[in-house]
Amino acid sequence: MTIAPPLADEVVEELVHVLGTEHVHTSKTARMARARVPAPFPVHRWADYVPDLVVTPVTTDEVAEIVRLANRYRIPLVPRDGGTGLTDGARPERRGIVVDVKRMNQIEEIDLDNRTCTVGVGINMLKLNEVLGVHGLIYPDNPASYPCSLVGGRIGTSGWSLVGARFGHSRDLVLSFDMVLPTGDVITVGDGGGRKVTKSSTGYQLKHLFMGHQGTLGIATRATLKLYPKPEAEFSPFWAFEDFDDAYRTLKHLSQAGIATFAGAVLFDEWKVAYLRRDDEAYIPQPGDVRSLVCAVAYGNEDEVRAGGKRLMRIARDNGARYLGDEISEGDWAARHDRYATPLHGRTRDGQVVPMSWHCEDSAISYTELPAVKDKWHAIAARLRERFDAFDDWGMFFYTSGDTGTDFLTEIDIGIWEQRLDDEMWSAWVEAKRDIAAVAVEHGGSISACHGACREGEVDLVPMELGGGYDVMLKVKRALDPNNIMNPGKYGLDRAYEGEVSAR
Amino acid sequence: MKGYRYADEHEPPQAKQVTETTITRFEHVYEVDPDLMTEHVTQQTFPNWDTLRIVHSRHDHLDWMHRHWAGTVISGEQILRELDEP
Numbered sequence: 340m341t342i343a344p345p346l347a348d349e350v351v352e353e354l355v356h357v358l359g360t361e362h363v364h365t366s367k368t369a370r371m372a373r374a375r376v377p378a379p380f381p382v383h384r385w386a387d388y389v390p391d392l393v394v395t396p397v398t399t400d401e402v403a404e405i406v407r408l409a410n411r412y413r414i415p416l417v418p419r420d421g422g423t424g425l426t427d428g429a430r431p432e433r434r435g436i437v438v439d440v441k442r443m444n445q446i447e448e449i450d451l452d453n454r455t456c457t458v459g460v461g462i463n464m465l466k467l468n469e470v471l472g473v474h475g476l477i478y479p480d481n482p483a484s485y486p487c488s489l490v491g492g493r494i495g496t497s498g499w500s501l502v503g504a505r506f507g508h509s510r511d512l513v514l515s516f517d518m519v520l521p522t523g524d525v526i527t528v529g530d531g532g533g534r535k536v537t538k539s540s541t542g543y544q545l546k547h548l549f550m551g552h553q554g555t556l557g558i559a560t561r562a563t564l565k566l567y568p569k570p571e572a573e574f575s576p577f578w579a580f581e582d583f584d585d586a587y588r589t590l591k592h593l594s595q596a597g598i599a600t601f602a603g604a605v606l607f608d609e610w611k612v613a614y615l616r617r618d619d620e621a622y623i624p625q626p627g628d629v630r631s632l633v634c635a636v637a638y639g640n641e642d643e644v645r646a647g648g649k650r651l652m653r654i655a656r657d658n659g660a661r662y663l664g665d666e667i668s669e670g671d672w673a674a675r676h677d678r679y680a681t682p683l684h685g686r687t688r689d690g691q692v693v694p695m696s697w698h699c700e701d702s703a704i705s706y707t708e709l710p711a712v713k714d715k716w717h718a719i720a721a722r723l724r725e726r727f728d729a730f731d732d733w734g735m736f737f738y739t740s741g742d743t744g745t746d747f748l749t750e751i752d753i754g755i756w757e758q759r760l761d762d763e764m765w766s767a768w769v770e771a772k773r774d775i776a777a778v779a780v781e782h783g784g785s786i787s788a789c790h791g792a793c794r795e796g797e798v799d800l801v802p803m804e805l806g807g808g809y810d811v812m813l814k815v816k817r818a819l820d821p822n823n824i825m826n827p828g829k830y831g832l833d834r835a836y837e838g839e840v841s842a843r
Numbered sequence: 844m845k846g847y848r849y850a851d852e853h854e855p856p857q858a859k860q861v862t863e864t865t866i867t868r869f870e871h872v873y874e875v876d877p878d879l880m881t882e883h884v885t886q887q888t889f890p891n892w893d894t895l896r897i898v899h900s901r902h903d904h905l906d907w908m909h910r911h912w913a914g915t916v917i918s919g920e921q922i923l924r925e926l927d928e929p
Contacts, residue, residue, distance in 0.1 A: 573913035617864055644917055652922045665920050673905035684884060692875055693883045
């Protein structure tokens with residue numbers, strides 16, 4: 340066993356006593372593999388983010404023991420719930436111990452009468468739904484990372500779902516969860532004190548305080564989830580438009596139509612269509628006059644989906660849409676999780692193919708602000724690409740967050756040739772991210788609808804977006820985590836301890 | 844029954860140019876133009892059966908994802924026909 344030098348032998352020995360040798364991982368491979376997430380990463384400085392060791396507990400008691408030990412020794416703790424997040428929540432900023440929850444993947448209970456299940460947070464939604472499907476049920480939390488992300492990661496980031504307009508997002512679907520606080524105490528948070536309650540007016544709504552904690556307020560260990568009948572039917576039409584404005588108008592009419600089975604609508608802009616022609620040729624080979632695409636999705640009982648589908652199709656047709664046919668529509672919707680599985684390639688300015696990672700900047704933006712934000716974000720990406728061939732604009736999309744068309748997950752995808760990054764390029768990227776976030780705030784939106792906002796660049800603007808709410812965040816952090824051991828360095832929360840000695 | 848012939852498998856069908864940046868060799872299978880993959884990413888030699896295996900596997904995956912989420916998929920083409928019915 341390779342011992343990580345920064346942690347004393349006695350710490351490792353205590354952890355081995357709690358978890359057993361096989362669940363305290365000190366090898367270089369185990370640690371290096373947990374240095375990053377799919378968010379943009381300065382690969383030329385990989386070593387800066389390698390944790391000192393990794394532990395893989397399986398019970399809440401074990402997690403609580405680890406947290407208490409970390410407090411005694413003032414060691415940073417970083418929860419890692421799948422490591423699929425896009426805002427660096429699981430990236431160790433100060434080395435320390437990574438708590439990987441992947442073994443906490445038990446299904447403890449499926450309550451058919453109350454339509455809930457209780458699981459360890461290390462379970463993946465796809466695997467859970469394979470079991471629930473036997474009972475005709477589904478847990479409809481559906482991120483792009485659906486095949487690989489974990490319930491705990493969804494809690495840590497307050498996840499956004501591709502079918503959230505129909506079923507809600509992680510904050511709605513997770514009814515309650517056990518939380519190991521930074522001191523090692525364990526509490527259950529939900530709506531009120533009941534584990535299986537969807538609406539309570541008792542006390543503060545603490546569930547929402549811990550939703551999106553990004554590992555800064557403790558470690559979730561067990562969750563009770565809300566279940567739905569597995570849909571009888573799915574409808575996922577894709578339509579083509581000759582210009583963005585028609586597609587934009589159609590998006591509004593689709594998302595504001597009040598159709599009960601409506602699960603979402605998404606608009607792809609001109610840059611995204613160009614990218615799809617270029618790099619996803621297998622799925623959308625479209626003629627040159629197609630400049631924008633819109634997709635809508637519906638789920639539910641078959642008769643209701645058919646009725647809603649007719650209305651969606653009529654709305655689209657009345658607004659100048661051309662239906663792309665069943666093969667493309669069905670194939671593209673089924674491929675919605677591909678970004679986490681397919682190798683990606685961008686282009687240099689002279690058109691040559693290069694290996695690039697997919698990086699997305701997301702915000703929550705009101706419908707009326709979408710065109711202005713689109714133009715400003717593409718201008719930022721263009722300036723970046725003018726300077727460096729390592730960046731490529733892969734287009735934008737706008738996706739309903741709710742069922743009234745109020746605000747949209749607004750995302751620009753940027754390919755990054757990570758192997759070429761150096762400090763100058765990384766600084767330019769961080770500056771671009773800050774500019775992108777500034778545009779979102781300037782237009783009355785939120786820096787992130789989906790991923791969280793604790794990465795370099797954008798995190799600088801979180802106090803501006805939240806105002807006095809950010810001061811409350813600092814006080815909560817200081818009160819719950821007196822030694823600043825939980826994921827220190829995230830969300831600028833170190834300023835809650837200014838003048839004090841805390842974990843590294 | 845036709846036996847396995849190495850030469851057949853390693854000579855892909857003649858490419859047809861679809862767009863300035865895209866070619867096709869097999870029906871509904873689109874590829875980046877090989878001229879764009881000469882400097883930083885070079886193409887590997889693939890036997891034809893392996894290309895088709897990957898394509899078919901992908902279709903299997905997409906079909907599985909539909910079944911995983913719902914009992915049936917409503918046809919948009921049929922909905923369009925119903926809209927046109929008097």
